[in-house]
Amino acid sequence: MKHILSVSLGSSKRDHAFETEFMGEKFHIERIGTDGDFARAIKLIEENDGKVDAFGMGGIDLYVYIAGKRYTIRDAKRLVAAAKKTPMVDGSGLKNTLERRCILEIQEKGIVDLKGKKVLMVCAVDRFGMAEAFEQVGAKLTLGDFIYTVGIPIPMHSLKTLRLVGSIAAPIIVKLPFDKIYPTGNKQNDIIPKYSKYYYRADVIAGDFHYIRRYLPEKLNGQVIITNTTTREDMKLLKERGISKVITTTPDMGGRSFGTNVIEALMITLMKKPLDQIAPEDYHAMLKELDLKPGIVDLERWDA
Structure with missing residues:
Protein backbone atom coordinates (compact mmCIF):
# COMPACT_ATOMS: atom_id res chain seq x y z
CA MET A 1 0.00 0.00 0.00
CA LYS A 2 1.28 3.44 -0.95
CA HIS A 3 1.56 6.01 1.84
CA ILE A 4 0.99 9.75 1.27
CA LEU A 5 1.82 11.98 4.23
CA SER A 6 0.86 15.65 4.27
CA VAL A 7 2.88 17.51 6.89
CA SER A 8 1.08 20.77 7.57
CA LEU A 9 1.87 23.94 9.48
CA GLY A 10 -1.86 24.18 10.05
CA SER A 11 -3.95 23.22 13.05
CA SER A 12 -3.77 19.65 14.34
CA LYS A 13 -7.55 19.84 14.84
CA ARG A 14 -7.90 19.26 11.10
CA ASP A 15 -5.93 15.99 11.08
CA HIS A 16 -7.41 13.16 9.05
CA ALA A 17 -6.45 9.77 7.62
CA PHE A 18 -8.18 7.25 5.38
CA GLU A 19 -7.54 4.53 2.82
CA THR A 20 -8.65 4.56 -0.80
CA GLU A 21 -7.84 3.19 -4.23
CA PHE A 22 -6.72 5.09 -7.34
CA MET A 23 -5.96 3.51 -10.69
CA GLY A 24 -5.66 0.05 -9.15
CA GLU A 25 -3.26 1.21 -6.42
CA LYS A 26 -4.20 1.22 -2.74
CA PHE A 27 -3.29 4.34 -0.78
CA HIS A 28 -3.12 5.34 2.85
CA ILE A 29 -3.52 9.13 2.90
CA GLU A 30 -2.70 11.02 6.08
CA ARG A 31 -2.60 14.66 7.14
CA ILE A 32 -0.72 15.74 10.31
CA GLY A 33 -0.84 19.36 11.45
CA THR A 34 1.95 20.83 13.57
CA ASP A 35 0.14 23.95 14.84
CA GLY A 36 2.61 26.32 13.17
CA ASP A 37 5.66 24.63 14.72
CA PHE A 38 8.39 24.51 12.06
CA ALA A 39 10.70 22.40 14.24
CA ARG A 40 8.00 19.77 14.75
CA ALA A 41 7.20 19.74 11.02
CA ILE A 42 10.86 19.26 10.14
CA LYS A 43 11.17 16.44 12.69
CA LEU A 44 8.11 14.69 11.22
CA ILE A 45 9.58 14.93 7.74
CA GLU A 46 12.96 13.62 8.88
CA GLU A 47 11.37 10.72 10.78
CA ASN A 48 9.31 9.64 7.76
CA ASP A 49 11.80 10.44 4.99
CA GLY A 50 12.34 7.31 2.89
CA LYS A 51 9.46 5.54 4.66
CA VAL A 52 6.52 7.12 2.83
CA ASP A 53 6.01 7.36 -0.92
CA ALA A 54 5.45 11.12 -1.11
CA PHE A 55 5.12 14.12 1.17
CA GLY A 56 2.60 16.88 0.77
CA MET A 57 3.58 20.28 2.15
CA GLY A 58 0.50 21.73 3.82
CA GLY A 59 -0.23 25.11 5.35
CA ILE A 60 2.49 26.79 3.30
CA ASP A 61 3.39 27.12 -0.38
CA LEU A 62 6.88 26.60 -1.73
CA TYR A 63 6.27 28.88 -4.71
CA VAL A 64 4.11 31.81 -5.72
CA TYR A 65 3.50 32.17 -9.47
CA ILE A 66 2.69 35.52 -11.02
CA ALA A 67 2.26 35.79 -14.77
CA GLY A 68 4.55 32.86 -15.47
CA LYS A 69 7.30 33.87 -13.04
CA ARG A 70 8.04 31.78 -9.96
CA TYR A 71 8.97 33.19 -6.55
CA THR A 72 10.22 30.90 -3.77
CA ILE A 73 8.93 31.41 -0.21
CA ARG A 74 11.96 31.47 2.06
CA ASP A 75 10.46 29.67 5.05
CA ALA A 76 9.22 26.79 2.88
CA LYS A 77 12.79 25.91 1.87
CA ARG A 78 13.42 24.71 5.43
CA LEU A 79 10.77 22.02 5.05
CA VAL A 80 11.86 20.84 1.61
CA ALA A 81 15.47 20.55 2.80
CA ALA A 82 14.39 17.99 5.42
CA ALA A 83 13.08 15.58 2.76
CA LYS A 84 16.23 14.07 1.31
CA LYS A 85 14.84 10.74 0.00
CA THR A 86 11.09 11.12 -0.41
CA PRO A 87 9.71 13.64 -2.95
CA MET A 88 7.82 16.58 -1.45
CA VAL A 89 5.27 18.75 -3.25
CA ASP A 90 3.22 21.78 -2.19
CA GLY A 91 0.39 21.55 -4.72
CA SER A 92 1.66 24.36 -6.94
CA GLY A 93 2.11 21.93 -9.82
CA LEU A 94 -1.64 21.40 -9.77
CA MET A 253 -12.15 11.90 0.26
CA GLY A 254 -13.29 10.10 3.35
CA GLY A 255 -15.66 12.85 4.45
CA ARG A 256 -13.57 15.92 3.61
CA SER A 257 -11.64 17.48 0.76
CA PHE A 258 -7.85 17.49 0.85
CA GLY A 259 -5.53 20.21 -0.38
CA THR A 260 -3.82 20.27 -3.75
CA ASN A 261 -0.58 19.22 -2.03
CA VAL A 262 -2.15 15.82 -1.23
CA ILE A 263 -3.57 15.37 -4.73
CA GLU A 264 -0.23 16.29 -6.30
CA ALA A 265 1.60 13.86 -3.98
CA LEU A 266 -0.84 11.16 -5.02
CA MET A 267 -0.29 11.92 -8.69
CA ILE A 268 3.51 11.95 -8.64
CA THR A 269 3.42 8.56 -6.90
CA LEU A 270 1.28 7.19 -9.72
CA MET A 271 3.51 8.76 -12.39
CA LYS A 272 6.60 6.90 -11.12
CA LYS A 273 8.94 9.54 -12.53
CA PRO A 274 11.61 11.65 -10.82
CA LEU A 275 10.10 14.92 -9.64
CA ASP A 276 12.41 17.06 -11.78
CA GLN A 277 11.25 15.18 -14.90
CA ILE A 278 7.54 15.81 -14.41
CA ALA A 279 6.16 18.47 -16.77
CA PRO A 280 2.81 20.33 -16.84
CA GLU A 281 1.73 17.99 -19.63
CA ASP A 282 2.07 15.05 -17.25
CA TYR A 283 -0.33 16.69 -14.80
CA HIS A 284 -2.84 17.39 -17.59
CA ALA A 285 -2.67 13.76 -18.76
CA MET A 286 -3.07 12.42 -15.22
CA LEU A 287 -6.00 14.73 -14.48
CA LYS A 288 -7.73 13.48 -17.62
CA GLU A 289 -7.10 9.87 -16.65
CA LEU A 290 -8.24 10.28 -13.03
CA ASP A 291 -11.24 12.38 -14.13
CA LEU A 292 -11.35 14.24 -10.81
CA LYS A 293 -14.52 16.24 -10.33
CA PRO A 294 -15.16 19.29 -8.14
CA GLY A 295 -16.84 18.60 -4.83
CA ILE A 296 -20.27 20.32 -4.69
CA VAL A 297 -22.26 20.79 -1.49
CA ASP A 298 -25.62 22.54 -1.53
CA LEU A 299 -25.72 23.86 2.03
CA GLU A 300 -29.38 24.82 1.80
CA ARG A 301 -30.14 21.07 1.65
CA TRP A 302 -27.12 19.82 3.60
CA ASP A 303 -27.68 18.22 6.99
CA ALA A 304 -24.70 17.90 9.34
Whole structure:
Protein backbone atom coordinates (compact mmCIF):
# COMPACT_ATOMS: atom_id res chain seq x y z
CA MET A 1 0.00 0.00 0.00
CA LYS A 2 1.28 3.44 -0.95
CA HIS A 3 1.56 6.01 1.84
CA ILE A 4 0.99 9.75 1.27
CA LEU A 5 1.82 11.98 4.23
CA SER A 6 0.86 15.65 4.27
CA VAL A 7 2.88 17.51 6.89
CA SER A 8 1.08 20.77 7.57
CA LEU A 9 1.87 23.94 9.48
CA GLY A 10 -1.86 24.18 10.05
CA SER A 11 -3.95 23.22 13.05
CA SER A 12 -3.77 19.65 14.34
CA LYS A 13 -7.55 19.84 14.84
CA ARG A 14 -7.90 19.26 11.10
CA ASP A 15 -5.93 15.99 11.08
CA HIS A 16 -7.41 13.16 9.05
CA ALA A 17 -6.45 9.77 7.62
CA PHE A 18 -8.18 7.25 5.38
CA GLU A 19 -7.54 4.53 2.82
CA THR A 20 -8.65 4.56 -0.80
CA GLU A 21 -7.84 3.19 -4.23
CA PHE A 22 -6.72 5.09 -7.34
CA MET A 23 -5.96 3.51 -10.69
CA GLY A 24 -5.66 0.05 -9.15
CA GLU A 25 -3.26 1.21 -6.42
CA LYS A 26 -4.20 1.22 -2.74
CA PHE A 27 -3.29 4.34 -0.78
CA HIS A 28 -3.12 5.34 2.85
CA ILE A 29 -3.52 9.13 2.90
CA GLU A 30 -2.70 11.02 6.08
CA ARG A 31 -2.60 14.66 7.14
CA ILE A 32 -0.72 15.74 10.31
CA GLY A 33 -0.84 19.36 11.45
CA THR A 34 1.95 20.83 13.57
CA ASP A 35 0.14 23.95 14.84
CA GLY A 36 2.61 26.32 13.17
CA ASP A 37 5.66 24.63 14.72
CA PHE A 38 8.39 24.51 12.06
CA ALA A 39 10.70 22.40 14.24
CA ARG A 40 8.00 19.77 14.75
CA ALA A 41 7.20 19.74 11.02
CA ILE A 42 10.86 19.26 10.14
CA LYS A 43 11.17 16.44 12.69
CA LEU A 44 8.11 14.69 11.22
CA ILE A 45 9.58 14.93 7.74
CA GLU A 46 12.96 13.62 8.88
CA GLU A 47 11.37 10.72 10.78
CA ASN A 48 9.31 9.64 7.76
CA ASP A 49 11.80 10.44 4.99
CA GLY A 50 12.34 7.31 2.89
CA LYS A 51 9.46 5.54 4.66
CA VAL A 52 6.52 7.12 2.83
CA ASP A 53 6.01 7.36 -0.92
CA ALA A 54 5.45 11.12 -1.11
CA PHE A 55 5.12 14.12 1.17
CA GLY A 56 2.60 16.88 0.77
CA MET A 57 3.58 20.28 2.15
CA GLY A 58 0.50 21.73 3.82
CA GLY A 59 -0.23 25.11 5.35
CA ILE A 60 2.49 26.79 3.30
CA ASP A 61 3.39 27.12 -0.38
CA LEU A 62 6.88 26.60 -1.73
CA TYR A 63 6.27 28.88 -4.71
CA VAL A 64 4.11 31.81 -5.72
CA TYR A 65 3.50 32.17 -9.47
CA ILE A 66 2.69 35.52 -11.02
CA ALA A 67 2.26 35.79 -14.77
CA GLY A 68 4.55 32.86 -15.47
CA LYS A 69 7.30 33.87 -13.04
CA ARG A 70 8.04 31.78 -9.96
CA TYR A 71 8.97 33.19 -6.55
CA THR A 72 10.22 30.90 -3.77
CA ILE A 73 8.93 31.41 -0.21
CA ARG A 74 11.96 31.47 2.06
CA ASP A 75 10.46 29.67 5.05
CA ALA A 76 9.22 26.79 2.88
CA LYS A 77 12.79 25.91 1.87
CA ARG A 78 13.42 24.71 5.43
CA LEU A 79 10.77 22.02 5.05
CA VAL A 80 11.86 20.84 1.61
CA ALA A 81 15.47 20.55 2.80
CA ALA A 82 14.39 17.99 5.42
CA ALA A 83 13.08 15.58 2.76
CA LYS A 84 16.23 14.07 1.31
CA LYS A 85 14.84 10.74 0.00
CA THR A 86 11.09 11.12 -0.41
CA PRO A 87 9.71 13.64 -2.95
CA MET A 88 7.82 16.58 -1.45
CA VAL A 89 5.27 18.75 -3.25
CA ASP A 90 3.22 21.78 -2.19
CA GLY A 91 0.39 21.55 -4.72
CA SER A 92 1.66 24.36 -6.94
CA GLY A 93 2.11 21.93 -9.82
CA LEU A 94 -1.64 21.40 -9.77
CA LYS A 95 -3.01 24.83 -8.99
CA ASN A 96 -2.47 26.08 -12.51
CA THR A 97 -4.05 22.95 -14.01
CA LEU A 98 -6.65 21.44 -11.67
CA GLU A 99 -8.02 24.73 -10.32
CA ARG A 100 -8.14 26.41 -13.72
CA ARG A 101 -9.93 23.35 -15.09
CA CYS A 102 -12.36 23.40 -12.15
CA ILE A 103 -13.51 26.99 -12.84
CA LEU A 104 -13.99 26.29 -16.54
CA GLU A 105 -15.97 23.14 -15.71
CA ILE A 106 -18.20 25.02 -13.26
CA GLN A 107 -19.11 27.41 -16.09
CA GLU A 108 -19.35 24.88 -18.93
CA LYS A 109 -21.55 22.46 -16.97
CA GLY A 110 -23.81 25.15 -15.58
CA ILE A 111 -22.97 24.40 -11.94
CA VAL A 112 -22.83 28.17 -11.40
CA ASP A 113 -23.10 30.78 -14.16
CA LEU A 114 -20.00 32.86 -13.44
CA LYS A 115 -20.37 35.29 -16.31
CA GLY A 116 -20.95 38.76 -14.90
CA LYS A 117 -20.81 37.49 -11.32
CA LYS A 118 -18.92 39.55 -8.72
CA VAL A 119 -16.09 37.32 -7.52
CA LEU A 120 -13.93 38.13 -4.51
CA MET A 121 -10.62 36.28 -4.59
CA VAL A 122 -9.20 36.70 -1.12
CA CYS A 123 -5.69 36.11 -2.47
CA ALA A 124 -4.97 35.61 -6.16
CA VAL A 125 -1.18 35.39 -6.27
CA ASP A 126 -1.22 31.84 -4.86
CA ARG A 127 -3.97 30.83 -7.31
CA PHE A 128 -3.15 32.76 -10.46
CA GLY A 129 -4.54 30.03 -12.72
CA MET A 130 -7.89 30.20 -10.93
CA ALA A 131 -7.92 33.99 -11.24
CA GLU A 132 -7.18 33.79 -14.98
CA ALA A 133 -10.00 31.25 -15.43
CA PHE A 134 -12.47 33.56 -13.67
CA GLU A 135 -11.42 36.36 -16.00
CA GLN A 136 -11.74 34.02 -18.99
CA VAL A 137 -15.38 33.13 -18.19
CA GLY A 138 -16.33 36.79 -17.75
CA ALA A 139 -16.50 37.19 -13.97
CA LYS A 140 -16.05 40.63 -12.38
CA LEU A 141 -13.01 40.26 -10.13
CA THR A 142 -12.11 41.88 -6.85
CA LEU A 143 -8.62 40.76 -5.80
CA GLY A 144 -8.04 41.00 -2.06
CA ASP A 145 -4.30 40.30 -1.96
CA PHE A 146 -3.41 43.59 -0.27
CA ILE A 147 -6.54 43.54 1.90
CA TYR A 148 -6.23 40.09 3.44
CA THR A 149 -2.50 39.34 3.33
CA VAL A 150 -0.93 42.62 4.48
CA GLY A 151 -3.98 44.53 5.79
CA ILE A 152 -3.99 47.37 3.26
CA PRO A 153 -7.61 48.04 2.18
CA ILE A 154 -6.87 48.55 -1.50
CA PRO A 155 -8.79 46.19 -3.81
CA MET A 156 -7.58 45.39 -7.31
CA HIS A 157 -9.96 44.60 -10.14
CA SER A 158 -7.78 43.30 -12.96
CA LEU A 159 -5.06 40.73 -13.43
CA LYS A 160 -3.06 43.33 -15.32
CA THR A 161 -2.82 45.36 -12.11
CA LEU A 162 -1.98 42.24 -10.09
CA ARG A 163 0.81 41.33 -12.50
CA LEU A 164 2.33 44.77 -12.21
CA VAL A 165 1.98 45.16 -8.45
CA GLY A 166 2.78 41.50 -7.77
CA SER A 167 6.05 41.59 -9.68
CA ILE A 168 7.17 44.46 -7.45
CA ALA A 169 5.83 43.14 -4.13
CA ALA A 170 6.42 39.39 -4.47
CA PRO A 171 10.24 39.43 -4.09
CA ILE A 172 9.77 41.24 -0.77
CA ILE A 173 6.77 39.30 0.55
CA VAL A 174 8.29 35.83 0.02
CA LYS A 175 11.15 36.78 2.36
CA LEU A 176 8.83 37.67 5.26
CA PRO A 177 8.16 35.19 8.07
CA PHE A 178 5.32 33.08 6.69
CA ASP A 179 3.06 33.53 9.72
CA LYS A 180 3.00 37.27 9.01
CA ILE A 181 1.19 36.77 5.71
CA TYR A 182 -0.80 33.56 6.26
CA PRO A 183 -2.67 32.07 9.25
CA THR A 184 -0.76 29.07 10.58
CA GLY A 185 -1.27 26.79 13.58
CA ASN A 186 -3.90 27.86 16.08
CA LYS A 187 -4.48 31.10 14.15
CA GLN A 188 -6.43 28.94 11.71
CA ASN A 189 -9.04 28.44 14.44
CA ASP A 190 -9.64 32.18 14.90
CA ILE A 191 -12.20 34.16 12.93
CA ILE A 192 -11.69 37.91 12.81
CA PRO A 193 -14.29 39.58 10.56
CA LYS A 194 -12.41 42.32 8.73
CA TYR A 195 -13.14 44.41 5.65
CA SER A 196 -16.46 42.56 5.51
CA LYS A 197 -17.95 44.85 2.85
CA TYR A 198 -16.01 42.99 0.18
CA TYR A 199 -17.62 39.70 1.28
CA TYR A 200 -21.10 41.23 1.28
CA ARG A 201 -20.67 42.73 -2.20
CA ALA A 202 -19.57 39.42 -3.74
CA ASP A 203 -21.71 36.75 -5.37
CA VAL A 204 -18.81 34.28 -5.17
CA ILE A 205 -15.96 34.15 -2.66
CA ALA A 206 -12.97 32.18 -3.89
CA GLY A 207 -9.44 31.17 -2.94
CA ASP A 208 -7.61 29.61 -0.03
CA PHE A 209 -10.05 28.45 2.64
CA HIS A 210 -7.99 29.62 5.62
CA TYR A 211 -8.04 33.18 4.30
CA ILE A 212 -11.77 32.94 3.60
CA ARG A 213 -12.54 31.53 7.04
CA ARG A 214 -10.30 33.90 8.99
CA TYR A 215 -12.17 37.01 7.81
CA LEU A 216 -15.66 35.46 7.48
CA PRO A 217 -18.47 37.83 8.53
CA GLU A 218 -21.09 36.74 11.06
CA LYS A 219 -23.89 36.47 8.50
CA LEU A 220 -23.80 36.49 4.72
CA ASN A 221 -26.67 36.30 2.24
CA GLY A 222 -26.38 33.21 0.06
CA GLN A 223 -22.90 33.61 -1.44
CA VAL A 224 -21.16 30.68 -3.13
CA ILE A 225 -17.68 29.67 -1.97
CA ILE A 226 -15.13 28.07 -4.32
CA THR A 227 -12.14 26.85 -2.37
CA ASN A 228 -9.81 23.97 -1.57
CA THR A 229 -9.71 22.08 1.74
CA THR A 230 -12.84 21.77 3.85
CA THR A 231 -14.09 19.54 6.68
CA ARG A 232 -17.61 18.76 7.93
CA GLU A 233 -17.04 21.30 10.71
CA ASP A 234 -16.21 23.91 8.06
CA MET A 235 -19.42 23.10 6.20
CA LYS A 236 -21.44 23.50 9.38
CA LEU A 237 -19.86 26.89 10.05
CA LEU A 238 -20.45 28.09 6.49
CA LYS A 239 -24.09 27.05 6.58
CA GLU A 240 -24.59 28.88 9.89
CA ARG A 241 -23.09 32.03 8.35
CA GLY A 242 -25.35 32.11 5.33
CA ILE A 243 -23.34 30.46 2.55
CA SER A 244 -25.61 28.69 0.04
CA LYS A 245 -23.15 26.43 -1.78
CA VAL A 246 -19.54 25.25 -1.43
CA ILE A 247 -17.54 24.00 -4.40
CA THR A 248 -14.14 22.45 -3.69
CA THR A 249 -11.53 22.12 -6.41
CA THR A 250 -10.59 18.69 -5.04
CA PRO A 251 -13.14 15.89 -4.53
CA ASP A 252 -14.45 14.54 -1.24
CA MET A 253 -12.15 11.90 0.26
CA GLY A 254 -13.29 10.10 3.35
CA GLY A 255 -15.66 12.85 4.45
CA ARG A 256 -13.57 15.92 3.61
CA SER A 257 -11.64 17.48 0.76
CA PHE A 258 -7.85 17.49 0.85
CA GLY A 259 -5.53 20.21 -0.38
CA THR A 260 -3.82 20.27 -3.75
CA ASN A 261 -0.58 19.22 -2.03
CA VAL A 262 -2.15 15.82 -1.23
CA ILE A 263 -3.57 15.37 -4.73
CA GLU A 264 -0.23 16.29 -6.30
CA ALA A 265 1.60 13.86 -3.98
CA LEU A 266 -0.84 11.16 -5.02
CA MET A 267 -0.29 11.92 -8.69
CA ILE A 268 3.51 11.95 -8.64
CA THR A 269 3.42 8.56 -6.90
CA LEU A 270 1.28 7.19 -9.72
CA MET A 271 3.51 8.76 -12.39
CA LYS A 272 6.60 6.90 -11.12
CA LYS A 273 8.94 9.54 -12.53
CA PRO A 274 11.61 11.65 -10.82
CA LEU A 275 10.10 14.92 -9.64
CA ASP A 276 12.41 17.06 -11.78
CA GLN A 277 11.25 15.18 -14.90
CA ILE A 278 7.54 15.81 -14.41
CA ALA A 279 6.16 18.47 -16.77
CA PRO A 280 2.81 20.33 -16.84
CA GLU A 281 1.73 17.99 -19.63
CA ASP A 282 2.07 15.05 -17.25
CA TYR A 283 -0.33 16.69 -14.80
CA HIS A 284 -2.84 17.39 -17.59
CA ALA A 285 -2.67 13.76 -18.76
CA MET A 286 -3.07 12.42 -15.22
CA LEU A 287 -6.00 14.73 -14.48
CA LYS A 288 -7.73 13.48 -17.62
CA GLU A 289 -7.10 9.87 -16.65
CA LEU A 290 -8.24 10.28 -13.03
CA ASP A 291 -11.24 12.38 -14.13
CA LEU A 292 -11.35 14.24 -10.81
CA LYS A 293 -14.52 16.24 -10.33
CA PRO A 294 -15.16 19.29 -8.14
CA GLY A 295 -16.84 18.60 -4.83
CA ILE A 296 -20.27 20.32 -4.69
CA VAL A 297 -22.26 20.79 -1.49
CA ASP A 298 -25.62 22.54 -1.53
CA LEU A 299 -25.72 23.86 2.03
CA GLU A 300 -29.38 24.82 1.80
CA ARG A 301 -30.14 21.07 1.65
CA TRP A 302 -27.12 19.82 3.60
CA ASP A 303 -27.68 18.22 6.99
CA ALA A 304 -24.70 17.90 9.34
